[in-house]
Amino acid sequence: MSLLWLFVFVVVIMLVILLTNMKVYPSRTLEPDIPTETGADATVQQTQLFSKQPFARFSGWIALIAPVVSAVYFILAISHIADGRLTTVSLPWMPAIDLDLAFRLDGLSMIFALLITLIGTGVVLYANAYLSKAHDDLPRFYFYLILFMFAMLGVVLADNTILLYVFWELTSIASFLLISYWYNRQASQDGALKSFLITVFGGMFMLIGFIIIYSISGTNTISELVTQTDTLSQSPWYPFAVVCILIGAFTKSAQFPFHIWLPDAMEAPTPVSAYLHSATMVKAGLYLLFRFTPILSYAPWVGYIVITVGIVTLAVGSFVAVGQRDLKGLLAYSTISQLGMIMSMVGFGMLTYSLHRSFVEFFVISLFAGLFHLINHALFKSVLFMGVGIIDHETGTRNLANLGGLRKVLPVTATIMTISAMAMAGLPFFNGFLSKEMFFTTLVNAGKLPIDDQIFMSVMLVIAVGASVLTFVYSLRMVKDTFFGPLKRDKLPQVPGHEPVSMYLAPVIIVCGLPLFFIIPNILGKYLITPALRDINHTATVVKYIPHVEAWHGFTTELLITLVIYTVGILLLWRSRWMEVYNKLPSILSINTLYNAMLKWSEGFSRRNMQTMMNNKLNQYLHVIYLMFFGMLVYGFVKVGWIPIKGFKMTPFTWFEILVLVNIAILSAALLYIRERMAMVILNGVIGYSIAIVFILMKAPDLAMTQLVIETITTILFLLVFYHLPNVQRDKVQWGREAVKLFIAFMMAIFVMTFVMIALQDPPFQKISQFYENSYDLAGSKNIVNAILGDFRALDTMLEGIVIMIVGLGIFALVKFKIRKGESNERK
Known part of the structure; x- marks a missing residue:
């Protein structure tokens, strides 16, 4: 099955899911439709509504087919890709602008495709147990979820920049629909709107960057752009294109200061958070930078920007995560911090690639570490989100102040979340420890770079160590406050009686990968990461620099840094009085405050301008349209030049014809200043009859007869209508406004006459009159x-x-x- 047929298959599954939402009998004849409302009766009404759709309860199992089949397809292709062979497909779409349905499965897209489909399989399986078959609109949810999977596969498999952009924005649309799934909640609406505005804002910048690159290179094919880096870097517009692409990546991957959309997106159902906001959508920006590393790394400042943004995001995310009381909020900010860590690794690879081509080993190690931690993060963070969903589902709360001692009633959830939290904290025997060590290896390697880079990287290292201490703190604090200590039965809305096996089946399977990839990490390196690095750089020379990952790598600087993190982190957990600083931070410093202010100002600005422009005054609308039309015409004449008029011959005329034309001109101008309706109708009729006289003088009796008939009918209709309307006198004459109307009418006459003369000069087509x-x-x-x-x-x-x-x-x-x-x- 080719890539194109895989996309067709996923679309078919989405259509089948929609069919499960059909009613089995018409509600109009047998039972009235029940409107969905907010309030206490909403659940009852939705239950009655979905009882008419008996197949809706199977939509989750139908949706499961799409990620399972897709995952099997990509798993079977692993050995094929590891051997250096690619799977490509290309169908012409809009050849004029080099837009084709071009897809390419290589090493890099294989990693992301496996994450999208394998984690997607677990999430759909988990959602089948998490969502209510009686109260939730299941077909709508699973349609949105599979639509998102379809869009993400398009992003990572597209080999055309414009096609990538189309799928990129489709992920934002699907994310908006999923976050606002519970649309009766104001928080869901606000979170969906914020994520949509910010990510689409970044997507528009990315599109501008792609268009500039196309104008320079003449191609939209991504695999061809990599071979034209020298041509691209010579254009003065290329730096602006790079900045635009970086903005697109930063907004999608929730980097500072665009990170504020991710915490609000936690209003989505937990399966959505486990899928979109830990394993897939937030990784799209990282994928973009991995894919475009050779293209973007033409100057050192690109690497400096990416590293700085990544480290700052790591620090901000980890700091805010420690102060969170809501479990999903904590995981949201921890996701932001982990994404910042991966982003900084990509930035270090860009820096070494652009500034020091001899440091190929550092380039390979940094990107290897970034991809390795990207895989690890997708595994342990999806498990953590699913675990939080189980806690919320069984206890009715996610507030850490109300939780505690849940290991006694939720032992399986406690086990899988503890393992995942320790992997996130970077403790030994779990995959997160290895990728964290490689992260510090990336920063320590800066000591071998020139002195300017060493100073910069030393500052980044200090910030990263502090942020890693906070990562250790929030990871273990989440486990300690949730599962240990006494069980607070009086603070729980409901005390869990059991753990549903169907709900923790998926996270239990995923969590097995955390110790497994600690024991055999080089399986990932050999079959996934090495092909990805080879296809990022489009050369096989990087293979010899691929590091061999080991659980024990001796007493190194990285290990010393790790021990410092553990020691300081344990002290901060033990002496928690320092956390009072979170209660003293002014809310005005929040970026959300700035966002809300900007949103309020933009809405007010738009409202004022809309009220000014859309004022229900047709005259002003026409003024704006005509003036813009004249402006474009004048610009065209200035740009192209005046077309010479040749062979122009004036028809003989008499004084009588001149008098008629002068009469028409005077009456037309007088219409602008007459205030009484009946007089206007009569004058308008006189003008029409005068034009009929002109037709007669020009020996066109048929036109004259038509003009007389039409003018008579029009005048009679006007008089008939105005007879039944009040004879309201118009306002007094405003000379400035009437002068604008006269100017517009005069300019229109000039342009019409000009176009007629131009059209008569050597017509390029055969005259249509010959046909008759x-x-x-x-x-x-x-x-x-x-x-x-x-x-x-x-x-x-x-x-x-x-x-x-x-x-x-x-x-x-x-x-x-x-x-x-x-x-x-x-x-x-």
Whole structure:
């Protein structure tokens, strides 16, 4: 099965899920529709609503087919990719702009595709037990979830920048729908809106960067762009394109200061948090930087920016996570901190790649560490989210102040969350310990770089060590406050009686990978990370620099740093009075405060401008449209130049024709200053009759007859309508406003006349009049105009007549309604 058929298969599964949402009998005839409302009756109403959809309860198991089949497909392709062979498919879509349905499965996309499908399988299995089959709209949830999986696979498999952008924004849309799944809650709506605004904002910048790259290179194919790094770096616009792509990556991966959307996104159901916000969506920005590392690493400042943003995010996320009282909030900020750690590793790889090409070993080690920790983080963080979901589901609370001693009633959950927390803290015997050590190896290697880089990296190392201490603290504090100490039965909304096996089955399977990859980490290195690094760099020379990961690597600087982290972290856990600092931090310093202020200002600014522009005054709308139209025309003439007029011949005219035209001009200008409606109608009719006289003088009797008929009918209709309307006098003349109208009318006349003269100069196409030269033979008419109207446009003319008749009936109905309403008021 090719990649294209895999996408088709996932779409088919989504359609089948939608079919499960169909009612088995029409509710309009047998049972009235029950509207969904907020409040105490919402659950009862939803239960009655979904009882009409008996197949909806199977939608979760149908949805499970998509990630399972996709995961099997990618697992079977591991050996194929590890051998250096690629799977590609390309179908033309819009060749004019180099936009194709191009997909490419290589080492890097394989890692992310496995995470998306394997973690997705566990999440769907978990969601089948977590969500209520009676109260939740299951088809809608699973459709959104599989839609997100479809979009994420598109992001990591796309080999075209514009195609990648399409799937990139589709992930934001699917995320918005999932976060706002419980749409009756205001917090869910706000969280979904915030995540959507920030990620789409970054996506737009990324698109600008892609467009600039295309304008420089002439291609949107990602695998071809890697070979044109020298050409790209020579363009003065390339630095701006790089910044735009970085903004896209930072917003998607919740990097400082764009990280504020991730905690609010925790309002989504826990399966969504376990999938989107730990293993997949937040990894999209990291994937972007991994994929574009050779393209973005043309200058050292790119690496400095990425490292700085990553380390600052690590520090901010870990600091805020320690002060969280809500378990999902704690995991949200811990995710932010871990993403910052991975981002800094990517930045160090970019720095060494751009500034010191001789340090290939450092480049390989940093990216290897980033990919290794990315896999580890997806495993232990998805388990932690699922564990928190079990706690919330069984106790009804996630507040650490109300929890404690849950190991006695939730032993399996306590075990898997403790293992995952220790992996996140970087304790031995778990995979997180190895990737944390490699992270410090990346920073320690800065000592071998030039002195300028050493100073910068030393500062980053100090911040990273402090942030790692806080990571150790919040990881163990989460376990200690939740599972140890006395069981606070009086503070729990409900005391759990048992752990549902179906709910902890998926996290138990995933958590087995944490000690497993500590024991055999080089399995990942050989079959996943090495092919990924080879395909990132598009060369096999990096393979000889791949590090051999060992659980014991001797007494090194990294181990000393780890021991310092453990010691300081235990002291901070033991002496917790320092945490009072969180109660003294002013809320005004929060980035959320700035975001809310900016959102409020932008809404007010938009409202004021909208009220100014959309004021229900047709005249002003037309003024703006015409003035912009004139501006574009003038710009076109200035840019292209004036088209020379040749062969222009003036038709002979008499003084009588001049007098008629002057009369038309005077009457037209007078219409702008007349305030009385009836006088305006009469003057408008006089202008129409004057134009008919012009047609007669130009020897066009048919046009003159048509003009007289139309003008007579129009005048009569106007008089009929105005007869039934109050004769309201218009405001006094405002000379400035009327001057604008006169200017617009004069400019329109000038441009129309100009275009007519230009159109008469060497027409590029054959004259259409030649088609009607034999109208007498074809239509039996000696008059071409009559032939066109009577035969060639008969159907169109008939439809126009029907439209006029409908309008006339509408006017008649309105007039009759007004008369009847007036008579009714008189009777009263």
